Amino acid sequence: MISRLSDDRSRAAIAASIERRRVDTRGLLFKTILQSCLLITLALLAVLLVTVVMDSTDQLGTRLWDFLQGTLRSRSEDDRLGIHQGMYGSLWIAIIVAVLAFPIGIGAAVYLEEYAPRNRFTSFIEVNIRNLAGVPSVVYGLLGLALLLNGQIFGLDRLTGGSSALSGGITLAILVLPIVVITSGEAFRAVPIELREGAYGVGATRWEMIRTQVLPYAAPGILTGTLLSMARAVGEAAPLILVGAISGRLGDNPGLFDISALTDQFTALPIVITSWTVQSGRDVGFTAAAAAAIVVLLVFVLMMNSAAILLRNRFEKKRG
């Protein structure tokens, strides 16, 4: 029989069995390890950021405006050295990616998640899209080279002007397309079944249900995914090298929003950074220029992130 609580002896036994609080050494050790992991991550980032910013002061601190307006030069002391052409390329690559990859990727995801029947064929397609997202970016560069520059297919090179910001943008749009499809698909899958049933229950068609429930609910998730893919596209250098981004001298500065320069020879921020870093071996002054270009690229990405976060918050507020 179980002894009752009123039994004094059992009270003492209970006290003895539960009053055993001690220091949990293993738990503390575990927590400390986790904290150091975080600390290492932060420290590395901080070192990177601090060195880059410090190195960049030679350019950004003394001649910020000239640097932003300047062009690619062969000597680091050149007064006209600057980042403008890289900014033009990266800006338009971002715009082309947004215009091409986002609608096509989101559309493909809507079809795959909401319309396509679930069978072996569609899951085969899905697995392959996931694989495509993991394909090294150089391979996409080769695709861009064949498709847009060499004119092997459809003679597209006449349209893109060969090596151009347009070619680079299209190549990177293809690169991020699978990522957009996957992240959007995940956002659609997170839409609660209750919302779908509620819409169907009052006589909505599938399209109406998707338009009024699925898309608004999934919007923040889609936005997060597209933002990540955009940051990836803007940071890529390898595919751009293959589609012929210029790292040496380039012609005149196009206006930042001059569309006619889209089919001209181009460069982009990651290419400029790589090229200047390589050149710093013979001309130390390029170290500061490369660091300054990195800061410009970081600010660029940061601005895009903030815009996306603001938009996402607005969508989420709407979602209630």
Place this chain on the structure above:
Amino acid sequence: MSMTEEAPRVFERPVTAGEPSAAPGIPPLATERDIVFSSEEVNVYYGSFRAVRDVSFDVRRNEIMALIGPSGCGKSTVLRCYNRMNDLIKDARVTGTITYRGTNLYDERVDPVEVRRRIGMVFQKPNPFPKSIYDNVAYGPRVAGQKKGLDDIVENSLRKAALWEEVNDRLTDSALGLSGGQQQRLCIARAIAVGPDVLLMDEPCSALDPIATARIEDLMQEIKQDYTIMIVTHNMQQAARVSDTTAFFTADIGSENDTRTGILVEVDATQKIFSNPSDERTENYVTGRFG
């Protein structure tokens, strides 16, 4: 508060000729025109698995029919046959016939979207859309192409759902800010707004507290004069309180492979089911001896 007469209808409801002129106290005889649903030998399959077997019963207009039975007996599955909601489940298949006012709901010419406008549904978990209260109620009429007169429809639907007094000063607020009971009444208003003929309710009170439940039950009694209602409930007292007719389902455990198939045990006047059922299994269930 009876706003029902002047409530504008978005859709014509099927006109039932020959209103039975019943003398008070004497229940009118069911004529063929009174039959809203007639189901014969309905089977529901998920793939090759038969979830519900040979269900046959009728539902008459302006009555509340309760579907009761233990978990896993297929009540909700049966309910979802009546507005083609099972269409949305992959691999689900319905055999047998279900006629709605004489038309076979599973005829290939029937448009499930149109069916769902006439046969509305209220779900187990209150599922307001993440929109304003107004937009929730106006949702159905809007997808049906209605643009004018939405204010009246919203007001009338909310009044019918006994929610107007509580929300009329904050129609533009998010519906997600309402309490659970209010949300479920909003869902009822949303279903009413498209002018349905039948309301299917799938355990509408299972997520609500007793006070909110009582409000929904009162509401059902009030709107029953305008609608035919089918309600699935786990709560036997609720079935006894609100329904006119009760169908008792149970799960038939297959002898070979231990599969559970829902079967209909009996359908009768609610009073009879709870006081003097014909089948022993029903008696065991309603007296709490199993289930």
